[in-house]
Amino acid sequence: MHFADALVRSIKAKESALCVGLDPQLGKVPKFLVERVIREHGETMEAAAEAFIAFNKGIIDAVKDLVPAVKPQLAYYEEFGHQGIRAFEETCAYAKQQGLLVIADGKRNDIGSTAEAYARAFFEPNLFGKFQETSVDALTVNGYLGFDGINPFLKACGKDKGIFVLVRTSNPSSGDIQDRITADEAMSMAELMGHFVESWGSDLEGEEGYSSVGAVVGATHPVQAERLRAILPKNFFLVPGYGTQGGTAEDVAACFNNDGLGALIVQARGIIYAFAEEGGLANGENFAEAARNATLKMKEDVNRVR
Amino acid sequence: MHFADALVRSIKAKESALCVGLDPQLGKVPKFLVERVIREHGETMEAAAEAFIAFNKGIIDAVKDLVPAVKPQLAYYEEFGHQGIRAFEETCAYAKQQGLLVIADGKRNDIGSTAEAYARAFFEPNLFGKFQETSVDALTVNGYLGFDGINPFLKACGKDKGIFVLVRTSNPSSGDIQDRITADEAMSMAELMGHFVESWGSDLEGEEGYSSVGAVVGATHPVQAERLRAILPKNFFLVPGYGTQGGTAEDVAACFNNDGLGALIVQARGIIYAFAEEGGLANGENFAEAARNATLKMKEDVNRVR
Numbered sequence: 045m046h047f048a049d050a051l052v053r054s055i056k057a058k059e060s061a062l063c064v065g066l067d068p069q070l071g072k073v074p075k076f077l078v079e080r081v082i083r084e085h086g087e088t089m090e091a092a093a094e095a096f097i098a099f100n101k102g103i104i105d106a107v108k109d110l111v112p113a114v115k116p117q118l119a120y121y122e123e124f125g126h127q128g129i130r131a132f133e134e135t136c137a138y139a140k141q142q143g144l145l146v147i148a149d150g151k152r153n154d155i156g157s158t159a160e161a162y163a164r165a166f167f168e169p170n171l172f173g174k175f176q177e178t179s180v181d182a183l184t185v186n187g188y189l190g191f192d193g194i195n196p197f198l199k200a201c202g203k204d205k206g207i208f209v210l211v212r213t214s215n216p217s218s219g220d221i222q223d224r225i226t227a228d229e230a231m232s233m234a235e236l237m238g239h240f241v242e243s244w245g246s247d248l249e250g251e252e253g254y255s256s257v258g259a260v261v262g263a264t265h266p267v268q269a270e271r272l273r274a275i276l277p278k279n280f281f282l283v284p285g286y287g288t289q290g291g292t293a294e295d296v297a298a299c300f301n302n303d304g305l306g307a308l309i310v311q312a313r314g315i316i317y318a319f320a321e322e323g324g325l326a327n328g329e330n331f332a333e334a335a336r337n338a339t340l341k342m343k344e345d346v347n348r349v350r
Numbered sequence: 351m352h353f354a355d356a357l358v359r360s361i362k363a364k365e366s367a368l369c370v371g372l373d374p375q376l377g378k379v380p381k382f383l384v385e386r387v388i389r390e391h392g393e394t395m396e397a398a399a400e401a402f403i404a405f406n407k408g409i410i411d412a413v414k415d416l417v418p419a420v421k422p423q424l425a426y427y428e429e430f431g432h433q434g435i436r437a438f439e440e441t442c443a444y445a446k447q448q449g450l451l452v453i454a455d456g457k458r459n460d461i462g463s464t465a466e467a468y469a470r471a472f473f474e475p476n477l478f479g480k481f482q483e484t485s486v487d488a489l490t491v492n493g494y495l496g497f498d499g500i501n502p503f504l505k506a507c508g509k510d511k512g513i514f515v516l517v518r519t520s521n522p523s524s525g526d527i528q529d530r531i532t533a534d535e536a537m538s539m540a541e542l543m544g545h546f547v548e549s550w551g552s553d554l555e556g557e558e559g560y561s562s563v564g565a566v567v568g569a570t571h572p573v574q575a576e577r578l579r580a581i582l583p584k585n586f587f588l589v590p591g592y593g594t595q596g597g598t599a600e601d602v603a604a605c606f607n608n609d610g611l612g613a614l615i616v617q618a619r620g621i622i623y624a625f626a627e628e629g630g631l632a633n634g635e636n637f638a639e640a641a642r643n644a645t646l647k648m649k650e651d652v653n654r655v656r
Contacts, residue, residue, distance in 0.1 A: 119467035155521035161425035190526025220496025
């Protein structure tokens with residue numbers, strides 16, 4: 045199914061516009077899991093991968109009826125080399141089995157011929173035609189290289205995949221580049237990127253009225269989110285920055301259209317490590333329950349403003 | 351050793367400012383290798399990984415005395431999932447054993463906390479403190495997120511690692527964003543990024559006078575390379591675009607300083623697939639010899655202008 049159609053229908057069915065970030069860190073996942081994998085595999089990369097898989101499956105089971113999508117952040121898997129990538133693959137496969145859309149957060153970018161390889165890596169089977177372990181539903185990408193670095197991903201968007209192009213990121217220094225005003229267009233770089241995204245995604249609308257080409261717009265910039273919403277009426281916003289990074293439900297309200305759609309609000313740390321923040325058991329045995337409770341709370345909070 | 355010092359000393363010792371791109375593609379590597387790995391491993395991801403390892407080792411052996419560095423492009427390894435990353439790891443380890451500097455071309459970018467995970471992934475051992483398979487000497491990064499997304503890599507540059515920040519890429523659409531003139535500074539986005547790179551790398555100079563923070567500047571933009579050279583006198587340029595993408599020795603001349611240093615000229619396809627272009631044996635048995643001949647030719651061509 046067309047990516048944005050699948051997303052809209054899942055948001056409606058689950059009455060939820062949330063996305064849980066799956067960002068496992070060995071120093072933060074529950075101690076009982078780490079101790080178990082070390083007993084079984086020693087202090088190895090394989091042990092780290094097994095800890096991540098067990099942790100992610102627990103989170104996925106706890107939130108799968110509450111959110112349409114999950115977003116594994118590639119950096120946390122790459123940290124553990126090829127074993128980490130195996131954990132990423134198993135996580136994606138399990139999430140898809142459980143009916144979740146999977147958005148790989150890789151912020152990939154390169155020249156056209158190399159972007160084609162990234163599109164194959166995340167969206168298509170390899171040359172032997174047999175293996176799709178790494179196939180995900182959508183990927184975050186960085187548009188600094190312009191159209192020809194994005195085009196290979198647009199081709200995949202024509203075949204039921206989606207992308208979210210970085211427009212206005214949630215981090216404190218995002219304005220270094222993204223707030224610069226362009227002399228010829230009299231708009232910020234982020235707004236210029238927004239116009240590119242609108243143009244790149246204009247032929248890729250689904251039946252529900254949304255394009256499979258979306259934008260990353262941080263929850264920490266509500267005024268700019270409102271301007272970008274006007275530039276990008278038919279594009280989904282993937283919105284990081286809620287919770288730990290300081291964004292509130294009121295901050296993300298401007299990311300939604302009047303139909304209550306058009307945005308997917310992300311939280312990672314505040315959900316997956318909720319067990320540590322909320323006086324959990326010492327070894328984190330209650331991590332899944334704590335994640336579910338945090339997700340329920342966030343769902344209510346965000347639904348209030350959309 | 352400080353990354354830029356190691357680079358300068360290797361360039362002087364080998365009288366070569368070249369970098370060979372290790373971009374293996376299953377449809378392009380020699381047929382005899384693919385047939386061999388399929389006999390041994392079937393049509394599996396593992397077979398693809400073994401073909402890449404054998405191919406890369408052959409290339410590395412053929413060029414190791416002619417170039418200071420190699421640049422594996424992550425996209426081509428990610429295409430084959432965790433097995434592809436295993437091939438990346440073995441390639442990096444072998445190249446380092448053979449005395450080559452390894453520049454991972456990943457164009458990574460993210461918010462600070464996630465950029466820290468990328469810095470650990472490419473530059474530091476994991477939390478168990480034992481494994482460094484993926485440790486490389488330098489990484490390409492994308493600065494669209496501004497300072498705090500780059501800072502974790504700068505910390506690694508203080509510990510003998512290096513980065514190359516995308517400034518002006520070699521692809522046809524690079525001007526979409528990078529040629530935009532900023533209203534307040536009256537310079538292009540690429541030049542603005544150049545100024546950031548100069549500033550980020552100013553405290554990271556080595557004994558040879560160069561910073562371990564470099565810039566990616568495409569060979570296809572000689573006029574802009576000259577302007578960027580003036581903005582970045584002490585920063586190395588990693589220069590893709592020579593050869594297959596259309597850049598010539600004359601085009602890259604402006605990337606060098608008067609000392610004949612400050613640039614590393616990259617070629618991938620024109621070297622590693624030279625066997626196919628130059629009437630090689632039908633199954634590519636001569637791929638290493640063809641790569642060596644192409645590298646020798648390029649070395650002479652580039653040394654002529656630096």
